[in-house]
Amino acid sequence: MSQLPIETVLDDLFQGITKRDRLIVKAPPGAGKSTRLPLALLERDLVAGKILMLEPRRLAARNIANYLASQRGESLGETVGLRVRGESRTSKQTRLEVVTEGVLTRMVQDDPELDGVSLIIFDEFHERSIQADVSLALVLDVQQGLRDDLKVMLMSATLDDDALLSLLPDAAVITSEGRCHPVTYDYMPVSRQRGIGSPSYESLVAAEVSKLMLAQSGSALVFLPGVAEIKRTADELKTRVSEDVLICPLYGQLSPKEQQQAIAPCESGKRKIVLATNIAETSLTIEGIRLVVDSGLERVARFNRKTGITRLETVQIARSSAIQRAGRAGRIEAGHCLRLYGEDNFQRMRAVPEPEIVTSDLTSTVLELAQWGATPDELLWLDSPPELHWTQASALLVQLGLLQENQTLTAMGRAAHAFGTEPRLAAMLAFAKKCDDKAAQSTACWLAAWSEEPLRGFREPDLAKHLVAVSRQKGNQARRARYFAEKLGCSLSSDMAFYWLPVLASVAWPDRVAKARGNDGRYQLSNGHGAELEPDHPMTGADYLVVADLMTVKQGNSKIFVAAELDISELENERSELFTDFEWVDWDDNKGRIIAERQRRLGRLVVDKTAIASPDQSRITDALLSAVRRKGLSSLSWNTKSESLLTRARCAMNWCIGPDLPDISDDGLLAQLETWLAPFMVSVTRWSQMNKIDLNAALEAYIGWEAAKDIDRLLPETYKVPTGSGYRIRYQVGQKPVLAVRMQEVFGEATSPTIADGKVTLVLELLSPAQRPLQITQDLAGFWQGAYREVQKEMKGRYPKHVWPDDPANHVATNKTKRHFKQ
DNA sequence: CTCTCCCT
DSSP states (O other): OOOOGGGGGHHHHHHHHHHOSEEEEEOOTTSOTTTHHHHHHHHHTOSSSEEEEEESSHHHHHHHHHHHHHHTTOOTTSSEEEEETTEEEOOTTOOEEEEEHHHHHHHHHHOTTOTTEEEEEETTGGGOOHHHHHHHHHHHHHHHHTOTTOEEEEEESSOOHHHHHHHSTTOEEEEOOOOOOOEEEEEOOOOGGGSTTSTTHHHHHHHHHHHHHHHSOSEEEEEOSSHHHHHHHHHHHHTTSOTTEEEEEEOTTSOHHHHHHHHSOOOTTOEEEEEEOGGGSSSOOOTTEEEEEEOSEEEEEEEETTTTEEEEEEEEOOHHHHHHHHHGGGSSSOEEEEESSOHHHHHHSOSSOOOHHHHSOOHHHHHHHHHHTOOGGGSOOSSOOOHHHHHHHHHHHHHTTSBOTTSOBOHHHHHHHTTOSOHHHHHHHHHHHHHTOHHHHHHHHHHHHHHHSOOTTOOOOBHHHHHHHHHTOOSHHHHHHHHHHHHHTOOOOSSOOTTHHHHHHHHHOGGGEEEESSSSSEEEETTSOEEEOOTTOTTTTOSEEEEEEEEOOSSSOEEEEEEEEOOHHHHHHHOGGGEEEEEEEEEETTTTEEEEEEEEEETTEEEEEEEOSSOOHHHHHHHHHHHHHHHOGGGSOOOHHHHHHHHHHHHHHHHTSGGGSOOOSHHHHHHTHHHHTGGGOTTOOSGGGGGGSOHHHHHHHHHOHHHHHHHHHHSOSEEEOTTSOEEEEEOOTTSOOEEEEEGGGGTTOOSOOEETTTTEEOEEEEEOTTSOEEEEESOHHHHHHTTHHHHHHHHHHHOTTSOOOSOGGGSOOOSSOHHHHHO
16 A cells, blocks of 8 residues: 555555654645554554544444454554443553544543543544533643543644634644546536426436436445435435445444444445435545536534524535545545535635534533533634523523532432433433332433434324334344333333323423414413414413424424323423422403412413412512503603603713612613502502602612713703803704804804803704704814805805804894894 | 534
């Protein structure tokens, strides 16, 4: 085998690893970074302890580990080991462990000092999965605080150097060439009518693939966004290709054995078409591939903060992914890539994919960091987790009973973390463990296994039927159920505990308990959102459901796919922590009376209520205040005086009085109604009496008598012009104050008048004798000198009886005509 | 026409 490009930089790399603690290895596909590099590290014996190499996918981890072991003439589990979910192949001899991302996070959590580990390699770091970002943050924390001898290496094909270097300024950067045989390209834009989602999309893809197979030699790798597209394309292809062409689907939910079949070499004389998701985009060599067909699409999980639901979206891939996908064609010999989009489209793609941590549900991440005992601002991030997502995730963990308000784990939270599954399911399993009912525990295991990997294409609304079906399956779900059962110390049964099932589901999805809005299948979820059953759904009419699977649609109610009927009183018996008591008072506009009731609530749902017979005055005040809050400040009876005080106080805050005043913005006042408005409502019992409130007095009391006096002095309501008349100053928040006055009345004023101890200049709106606007100026002196001449000429013509002096700055002000003046 | 990937 000829020398790989990475060999030429190995010396730099060995030097880097001796001198620095952090390394960045940038190498395009074919350099040998995931294969030659780790072997070279083992051969050189540069690091004393174990090397961990992180791969983003199980399939990739398994293949690389197998390949590395075979290169050393060993079998897996000797020097080279593997650790992924559900499979651990290591021994005392093991010096290089290939692991997946979640496994690394677990290892760090279980042993923060990472005893015996000397080097951690993050392969394919450019993919920026949330797991890789989180485990890097933890590993860097370990390096800084506990293990200054630990080395970290980030390997990537395409990565924003600047961002990474500013995160790790002292890292050694090693750049390698790639090696790739030449690849030729064809572009074929697909019209919207035949594009993704249209019924003819897969037949178009299949036609192009079979044409390519006729025209070219070798096997093909086709990148499609998801399982549905893969299955339909496979069906279409069967009728179009000859029998010596194998059609091999490849995606994550297939069993390891099926996946292995898809990437294994063909029998001699045969060729194959691999239909893959982006599981095959990196770290995977498939025998005999020299043709690539790229749909240019992928599915990404996008968390909707409003509904708390993660939805899969089909989106255009990034340019870096398009390059990776095409590169698969040139691994063995010169290849060809057909892109099912235009070349201009390729140029317009975003350069690199958006990091998952920015768009994902952070519930698992918050739990992980709480277990670690750090807040996000104490760790290093390439992209910080967004604060709003973080707060929402924390709130969910609190609701699940895993986190305390102070962000530390509860006892149940610590127990849940040990289950190694997503927080909702972990909370449910921890609850099952405590409830000490074997049937409930078995059901909990099946529910967790189902939720991790639901049955695809099983159109069945009843959650119980899903679990029964899952319990009859062999494979991933059964293995996971057994794993959970071991943790709970229970045995698995395919009889579901029907009493417990809805309770368990409510523990996992407390935000998705649904209350009927009527008899027509419309429901309200405890998170406040609307959801509905399909028409003629057998559960229509049930008072309460717990929704295990639903889909948000762009507009209107979410669609409920899988649910269980719930007896709300049973949930109250088993998990009263989910419920809160609440005294609700409000003014009902339609009925024209106070509503006062004691409510039992689950999230936003009112599950029970009793009227409070004769509410006392403070309750009535509360009700009216909540009506004010709903209707806004403008619903109060403002008059000129109170409105003027409020506006002037707000202006004063901007100009001269500063932050001593309480928050008197609309939001600030609405938030403090109890403080400033309530004391003036002692005898108000109906909305119609609200107009009796002296808002001026209330505001004056709120901002303080001294401040109110200052405001009157600094921001007077009127301004006295030289004639002695006072005119109202127009105040508006965010704008300069305006004084409208007839021009003649300010003769004798040399410069623009000011207020607020001279800090603010009045804008003069100068009017004609007939009160028509003539000029607006903030600089009266300048006006007299300049533009006044023109105005004077015009005014002399139109109002000859009035005085229009040549030197207005020093003339006597007047509101009268010449005749009066002469007398 | 409901579903990428991953977790002691």
